[in-house]
Amino acid sequence: MSHKEDLAQMAHLMRRAGFGATREELERRVAVGYESTVEELLNPPEDDLAGPAGTFAMLTRYHPNTLLPGGVPTLGQSSWMYHMINSPNPLVEKVALFWHHVFSTGNSKVDNCDQLLEQVDMFRKFGMGDYRTMLVELSKNPAMIYWLDNNENHRDAVNENWGRELLELFSMGVSNYTEVDVREASRAFTGWTIAPKIPRLPYGRFPWKFDYREEDHDDTEKTFLGHTGNFNGEDIIDIIVREPATLRFICRHLYNFFVADEVQVPAWTIEPARDEEALGTMMNTLEESGYDMKALLRVMFNSDFFKEATYSKIKSPAEVVAGTLRLVEDWNMPRPGIKDIGLQPGYMGQSILDPPSVEGWYTGPEWINSGSLLARINFVADRVADTSLSGVQKIIADMKSEGVSTPGELVQASLEHMGFLELSPETQEQLLGHAKGGGNLDWSNEAATGTRIGEVLALVGATTEYQFG
Amino acid sequence: MAIETVVGNRAWIYSHNIGRNAAAGTGFSMPIAVAPAKDGVLFVASRGSDTNPNQRVSKVTLDQEFIHEFGRVGEEQGNHVFLTGVALDRDENVYTTDEWLNRVSVFDNAGNFLHSWGEAGEGEGQFSGPSGLAFDKDENLVIVNSLNSRVQTFTKEGKFLSGFGTKGSGEDELDMPWGITTDDDGNIFVADWNNHRIQKFSAGGAHLGSIGHGGAGPGNLRHPSGVAVDGDGDVYAVDWMNQRVAIFNSDGMPLAFLRGDAVEVSKWGQMSIEANPDMQRRRRQVSNLDEQQARFRMPVGCAFDRAANRLIVCDSQRGRLQIYDKETNYADPQANL
Numbered sequence: 001m002s003h004k005e006d007l008a009q010m011a012h013l014m015r016r017a018g019f020g021a022t023r024e025e026l027e028r029r030v031a032v033g034y035e036s037t038v039e040e041l042l043n044p045p046e047d048d049l050a051g052p053a054g055t056f057a058m059l060t061r062y063h064p065n066t067l068l069p070g071g072v073p074t075l076g077q078s079s080w081m082y083h084m085i086n087s088p089n090p091l092v093e094k095v096a097l098f099w100h101h102v103f104s105t106g107n108s109k110v111d112n113c114d115q116l117l118e119q120v121d122m123f124r125k126f127g128m129g130d131y132r133t134m135l136v137e138l139s140k141n142p143a144m145i146y147w148l149d150n151n152e153n154h155r156d157a158v159n160e161n162w163g164r165e166l167l168e169l170f171s172m173g174v175s176n177y178t179e180v181d182v183r184e185a186s187r188a189f190t191g192w193t194i195a196p197k198i199p200r201l202p203y204g205r206f207p208w209k210f211d212y213r214e215e216d217h218d219d220t221e222k223t224f225l226g227h228t229g230n231f232n233g234e235d236i237i238d239i240i241v242r243e244p245a246t247l248r249f250i251c252r253h254l255y256n257f258f259v260a261d262e263v264q265v266p267a268w269t270i271e272p273a274r275d276e277e278a279l280g281t282m283m284n285t286l287e288e289s290g291y292d293m294k295a296l297l298r299v300m301f302n303s304d305f306f307k308e309a310t311y312s313k314i315k316s317p318a319e320v321v322a323g324t325l326r327l328v329e330d331w332n333m334p335r336p337g338i339k340d341i342g343l344q345p346g347y348m349g350q351s352i353l354d355p356p357s358v359e360g361w362y363t364g365p366e367w368i369n370s371g372s373l374l375a376r377i378n379f380v381a382d383r384v385a386d387t388s389l390s391g392v393q394k395i396i397a398d399m400k401s402e403g404v405s406t407p408g409e410l411v412q413a414s415l416e417h418m419g420f421l422e423l424s425p426e427t428q429e430q431l432l433g434h435a436k437g438g439g440n441l442d443w444s445n446e447a448a449t450g451t452r453i454g455e456v457l458a459l460v461g462a463t464t465e466y467q468f469g
Numbered sequence: 470m471a472i473e474t475v476v477g478n479r480a481w482i483y484s485h486n487i488g489r490n491a492a493a494g495t496g497f498s499m500p501i502a503v504a505p506a507k508d509g510v511l512f513v514a515s516r517g518s519d520t521n522p523n524q525r526v527s528k529v530t531l532d533q534e535f536i537h538e539f540g541r542v543g544e545e546q547g548n549h550v551f552l553t554g555v556a557l558d559r560d561e562n563v564y565t566t567d568e569w570l571n572r573v574s575v576f577d578n579a580g581n582f583l584h585s586w587g588e589a590g591e592g593e594g595q596f597s598g599p600s601g602l603a604f605d606k607d608e609n610l611v612i613v614n615s616l617n618s619r620v621q622t623f624t625k626e627g628k629f630l631s632g633f634g635t636k637g638s639g640e641d642e643l644d645m646p647w648g649i650t651t652d653d654d655g656n657i658f659v660a661d662w663n664n665h666r667i668q669k670f671s672a673g674g675a676h677l678g679s680i681g682h683g684g685a686g687p688g689n690l691r692h693p694s695g696v697a698v699d700g701d702g703d704v705y706a707v708d709w710m711n712q713r714v715a716i717f718n719s720d721g722m723p724l725a726f727l728r729g730d731a732v733e734v735s736k737w738g739q740m741s742i743e744a745n746p747d748m749q750r751r752r753r754q755v756s757n758l759d760e761q762q763a764r765f766r767m768p769v770g771c772a773f774d775r776a777a778n779r780l781i782v783c784d785s786q787r788g789r790l791q792i793y794d795k796e797t798n799y800a801d802p803q804a805n806l
Binding site: 021057064195196199204205335336338339382 | 474489490496501516517518519520521550551569577587647652662692695710734735737739740741742745747748751753754755756757761762765769785786787789
């Protein structure tokens with residue numbers, strides 16, 4: 001592979017395993033190598049995993065209200081978006097976003113962004129570990145318990161909400177269990193609740209804690225998926241992770257999130273997977289590794305099916321926002337107005353920490369409508385054309401030092417700086433046609449030339465290839 | 470629950486707490502710095518929030534009386550965006566720093582805006598994220614420049630006098646410093662936030678020593694945000710990320726931690742609870758309520774009122790101040806009382 005092909009492949013990896021990368025970062029990573037970069041992403045320094053590291057400290061110093069935003073979703077959304085933009089461990093944030101897609105929990109009901117951020121921290125901590133542990137932690141997560149009413153699930157008055165979604169949306173998928181299984185799973189999770197917490201007045205929010213109440217747990221016999229015993233919640237999870245349906249369900253989610261857009265989840269029972277062979281590889285890896293997510297991600301990122309899946313996934317709004325802001329190096333320090341970065345994905349159809357339902361968001365083409373498409377394009381255009389931003393200034397400076405002059409060189413350099421994108425011939429021609437209208441770059445007038453470069457970058461941001469991951 | 474923290478002949482006795490989370494009036498919104506005045510009056514700087522802009526300076530009393538507030542949100546003169554520090558001169562005029570607007574604002578004791586000074590920049594006498602500020606024994610202002618890691622001294626009218634400090638992790642360097650104080654000898658103590666230590670300098674900027682280093686154990690600090698020194702030379706480091714105040718003696722030896730002792734609800738806090746029956750019911754259901762309620766949650770600033778031998782800690786996330794009285798020449802009572 002040529003050096004530029006290496007850079008393009010690395011750009012693809014960083015879009016999927018992170019939120020994109022500047023050309024400078026891509027050069028550094030290519031020098032390290034593809035597989036080594038995968039390992040670096042999979043094995044971040046322990047210190048930076050969950051909390052009191054630099055990104056968190058910096059944000060909380062300048063915006064202390066992002067620590068315990070309570071029922072104000074904007075500050076919680078801003079907090080997470082700031083981490084997506086600035087985390088030195090982008091895959092940790094990306095994996096957390098993946099689990100937030102699957103285990104969707106929303107502020108619309110929880111009314112407690114503190115606990116939603118705590119759940120995100122849990123995804124950061126356990127997201128690349130083993131899936132069984134993740135399910136156990138999820139079952140004990142206060143935001144999830146409240147979201148799916150398990151605090152209302154009592155020995156003598158069973159509430160099936162958590163038990164149903166555990167099977168339908170979090171592990172096996174519909175048509176792989178019966179209504180009786182839902183009931184029995186729910187009985188096994190009776191007594192898994194949250195302890196009363198100090199209310200918000202007068203000193204602000206205090207944390208919820210998981211509380212297991214043995215006296216409220218139904219310890220009698222249950223029959224679940226053909227197994228019989230006096231099951232408790234963890235026993236149910238042990239049975240779930242032995243089911244082939246679970247392997248397929250989780251791998252299909254991962255394929256949809258990291259590799260290529262699938263049909264929406266409700267259609268999975270009737271539509272075959274986009275790439276059954278790739279799905280089979282992923283399922284085998286997950287099973288052989290004992291549900292080790294890191295092992296699966298390693299195989300997936302290093303596979304040919306992943307490397308060849310360029311432009312086969314429409315970026316989620318969070319990816320558009322975080323990726324663009326990383327590229328232009330905006331919001332790498334907190335400043336007033338931070339709520340804007342939390343709100344932007346919502347304008348495009350994805351209010352993080354506040355999904356539309358427990359089903360999460362519909363992805364792929366569902367991200368695009370006449371309003372969201374304009375919001376996405378305008379967001380990118382406004383940033384990449386802003387020559388006051390340091391990332392844009394670096395792009396301009398690079399082009400100058402590279403001696404970029406002709407319209408063709410301008411288009412090519414712009415595509416490289418925005419992720420080594422390869423446009424369709426038709427789009428490439430249209431872009432070139434626009435660039436030709438301005439003639440060659442005039443470096444004696446840097447301000448005007450910067451503006452011209454910004455315009456071309458903005459047009460690149462509107463292309464299918466940029467809007468796809 | 471340690472309501473009294475005793476080390477040798479010193480004791481820090483929890484007195485009470487003031488405040489509640491409130492966007493205006495009888496409470497604070499992320500209190501970030503405090504300056505004690507005469508007669509039990511306190512000036513408290515609230516950082517506020519991006520979504521509910523309630524930054525302000527509140528004038529209150531130790532007896533939990535609200536007097537008035539000023540310096541609210543805005544870029545106009547007399548307002549604040551990133552309100553960070555507060556200090557009083559001998560006439561009890563109020564000086565505040567704004568690390569976004571890069572200026573010092575001056576108010577009289579009644580909160581009337583007088584004037585402001587300062588300009589953004591990296592040069593001598595310019596501001597780059599001014600955060601902590603304190604008066605020295607000559608009634609000049611020493612001000613931390615957080616973003617370029619410098620400490621600068623000005624007359625209280627804003628004339629630049631001197632400065633020192635470079636960014637780094639070396640012995641005499643600073644990295645994003647935050648709080649600052651001076652002692653009776655004119656020495657300057659800086660909360661070296663990103664280096665997890667307190668730095669001590671002479672008035673002329675000579676490095677005299679460091680207190681603490683990164684970690685969570687005794688003698689350790691994680692992102693210290695505030696610093697105060699009492700008349701005995703004991704140093705108080707607000708150990709922001711470790712959720713405590715670490716106390717050191719004048720030689721830098723660790724003495725004790727304060728972790729927050731607010732077992733009781735403040736007067737204004739009680740008003741919130743009494744007005745909300747659901748809050749009362751829920752509080753009755755909480756186990757170990759006192760223990761949870763008492764603790765600091767990311768405290769930021771502190772001040773030591775030497776006239777009253779009293780430590781005041783901004784318990785920022787809880788919207789309150791926790792007050793400790795220091796007793797020197799403390800003698801432990803007989804065991805068989």
